[in-house]
Amino acid sequence: MTHDDFEARLRAAAESVAKLRAAIGKVVVGQHEVVDQVMWALVAGGHVLLEGAPGLGKTLLVRTISECLDLRFSRIQFTPDLMPSDVVGTNVLVMDATQRAAHGAFALTKGPIFGQIVLADEINRATPKTQSALLEAMAEHAVTIAGTRHALDEPFFVLATENPIEMEGTYPLPEAQLDRFLLKIVVPNPSEDELCEVLARTTGRALDAPPRVMGKSDVLGLRAMCRDVAIAEPVTRYSARLVRASDPNDKGAPDLAKRGLRFGAGVRGAQSLVLAAKAVALCEGRAHVSFADIAKVAKPALRHRLIRSFEGEADGIEPDAIVDALLAAVSARPAHVDAEGRA
């Protein structure tokens, strides 16, 4: 493959992502940033945790994506009494025609985790045991049922949602499990215009289903290309410096991080940062990552990995504010180059 072919593939990838974005836009009003971030996670091969108040279109967004992609969709509504077997499936006794057990034969009944796009709705309402069943599948793209390992079909893309209010009776995800989500996307309230458009679309005639714009092979191709996106050493080092600076014990950490954090992001955070930035570059038709890409994905990639201290929680220091402080404190280029470059 020549570099012209590579350029052509890059353009095609960018176009297909744009088509997907446009198809989603026909159903979901506004939320462009959220849609973009979901695209990045889809392309990068990671999972997404969507956080937002009820009624902001989280479930609609996921359902629309599944409709636009020619992939198997399943939904799990997490409740406190949901069992792990309800997620991954179980072996059931096979009955013959007379409704008798057929000599101890069992057959696997696959759970909803065997879908390709899985919506884990209100994930924080299930018990940790059930949550861990999902998270194991997310990490390994496989589940083990009755001692038999079952690989999940690729692409396997989990979109979990959680509600930041109504926290009573919920089981907040532990930090180690949060770390398995590539991005945590905060779904904002719609603007006035967006709200008007939502009202217009949802209170009139039913809309047509969105077109399917991408299939399994397209998604896997995008993911493969994402890994081919180049990143220069200074950009990688910038990512590393950002993550290091989130450690409150690090010399280069900004004061806000030192005051508001107990633990910073780890290695998975840095990996997510680079991978998501590659996805951004690919979605924009570039074969390389820029400093701006890193900065763009910093909040969704790091916000759920910053463990606030008691002081940080008491003072209401939001993770996004700390990420902003990190971006302000860590210079992308060496100081002398930066000074000359700005001049």
Place this chain on the structure above:
Amino acid sequence: MSGMAIGLAVAIVPACIAWKVRRGELRAYAVLVGVAGAIGGLVVARRKRWSDGEVALFLDARLGSDESIVTALETNDVSDAARGAIVARATSVLASGEPSRAKTRLVKPVQSLGPIAVVALVAIARWPLPVAPVIAPTPGASRVTIAQADGLEKIAKLARVDARDDEQRERLAKIARDASTLKEQLRVGLEKRDAQDRIARMREAIDQERLSLGDGEKRAGLESAVSQLERTAPTRAAARALGDHDLQSMDAEMERVANSREKRDRALADGALKEAADAAKQAGASDVAKALENERALLTKRGERADALRDLAKAMKEAGALSDGAQRSLDSLDRDGSDDSARALAAALGEAWSKLTPEEQKKVAEKMAKLAKGRRAVSPSSGTPPPPPDAKELEEQLRAMANDDSASDEAERESALDGAEQGASETQAALDGQGSGDGNSNGNGNGNGNGNASGSASGDGAGAGAGGSHDFGTGAHHGRTDHVDGDTLKSRAHAAMNAANAMPGSVTTFAPGRAGDVSTAVSTGDLRAAAPSQIDGVDKSDVPEEYREHVRQYFNPRETTR
């Protein structure tokens, strides 16, 4: 450029220092610092030279190429196709970018220091040096020259003094040597403070030598001798003088006793001197004993001389040959008893004797022999009387008596030390005179002292001279403190502070206290017996109530164990 500018700027500092300390010739060398700074700047610039990656980052920043140039330069872990695409994009960016946007600044603000520093260096090099401040000379640092230090010559004479013992001889010789050395050095020139210091040390050594008789371990012998002499009235004054180490006064006092008409006083003094010498010898003060023996021998010699002169004067008076001058000298001898008066009487009698005819001389001699015989009859221990002297022999004796100025050895040493002390004062005064240029060194001491100093001073120092003020007087310096009526020393405690080893040095009984006494006896009393009110005083004290019983037990264990 930056390094050179900084180096030149740094060079201003040593140039300014050289100007400030008035080392004008060093200012030019400050430029070398600038050159060194420029070389250092080049080295630093070389080490801080931008890498290719940094240049790529700079270009990306300037051209807004989303880091495509640095990615093309520094990325290896991608497929060839991807690399090709990245390089093509970077090339495109570089080709389409405006060259003006990629230019760096040629001149930095810091480089403007260069010409400013050059101007400053030239200005400092040409600027007149500051006027040297007038620094006051260190006191005593000026050099003095004394061509002929007569005072030091007096000190050097100590080497010829008949010393009491070898140790003293060595000490005196050292003082004399120091004086000679200083004299030589003053002849060629010496720092004034050094000379003053050495003279002060010499004076200190001379003062020490005055007090050397009966010092240290021999102090007890001296005290014993003084105590013995104090017992008899004729030697009481001499005892005080000996106690004060004023040996010249002691000799003068003994001279007075020896020349007195009262033979009983002489006998008492002789006995006291003998006992004092014995006491000193017993106490180990051989030097004091030797001095007292010497004084005793002089006492006898002086007494015999005085008796002989008085006999001759009486004989001549009876012969009608006593001149008025001889009579006055006889009266003076009876009044003050000094050797001077005795010598004056001997001279006057000699003169009168020479005017007598041989017959008269023979007659006077016979009369004199009779008087001597009568005196020996009073004191039979004197032995057989000598035959009457012939005229020639008596004339010789009178001449010898007139010229006899013998004194005790200690008095002579004291006199020599006085001379040395005076010499030191004269030298000191001469030095002071040199310091002031017109210093007047006549000083007056208290008592009977008078200072005198002379020296051939030449110098041009500034300041005011202070004349010598040492007291060389021979007035009475001995003193006496009033009697202290001490109270009795009473024991009030006998508590054994350490049962196994009783506290030493506590006082027991009622002994008359004397000023300066220390208590040495072990206590045997009882706190309760001594001060019962104080034993029960714990109940009235500030001791907390719960501890009072412990305190009471501690101070009165027998009471509580009963």
